[in-house]
Amino acid sequence: SAVISQKPSRDICQRGTSLTIQCQVDSQVTMMFWYRQQPGQSLTLIATANQGSEATYESGFVIDKFPISRPNLTFSTLTVSNMSPEDSSIYLCSVAQASNQPQHFGDGTRLSIL
């Protein structure tokens, strides 16, 4: 399966700032996704990152708060904007080679907002 690298692995940020998380895959993949995992909780899909076009956001998530880029088939970024303590979570990138294939996950970015 693909090797997925996420950066940074963790960060502590000040309220009101923004952080960009990078997801790099060692091979071309059709589908890339961004999830949020709040402490002790399950995963919630934020959006599907579409190559060359705007991401598809799930209900409750908006582009102004979570802008996503996907310039090619191996790389995507998620920005968490104007952060507040409620944004403290693990953010996970996942990829799939096709729509009916299992997703594979990066190790996540552990974000704490002071």
Added chain:
Amino acid sequence: GNSVTQMEGPVTLSEEAFLTINCTYTATGYPSLFWYVQYPGEGLQLLLKATKADDKGSNKGFEATYRKETTSFHLEKGSVQVSDSAVYFCALSDRSRDDKIIFGKGTRLHILP
């Protein structure tokens, strides 16, 4: 809509005990079913999968059988080890719902030496 329900944790067992983590699902189509495992400080890893009724997924001594009649996909292992301590997520993806994965809430497993 589609959903996944799994037993609440934490589940605490002694080493070499038999493990069952229950998972049931609701789906309008014909979903694929998965178990993912999350070790402390890591992302999720695919543990096993099953794509149609009566399929049995297996990996690392874990097994789960896709039971359409009971809409279940229970995870089992005959003899657990301390290294199996992790959070286990049952999940489904449904082609009629754009193959988005729906995760259960996760079950934390503690194995005592």
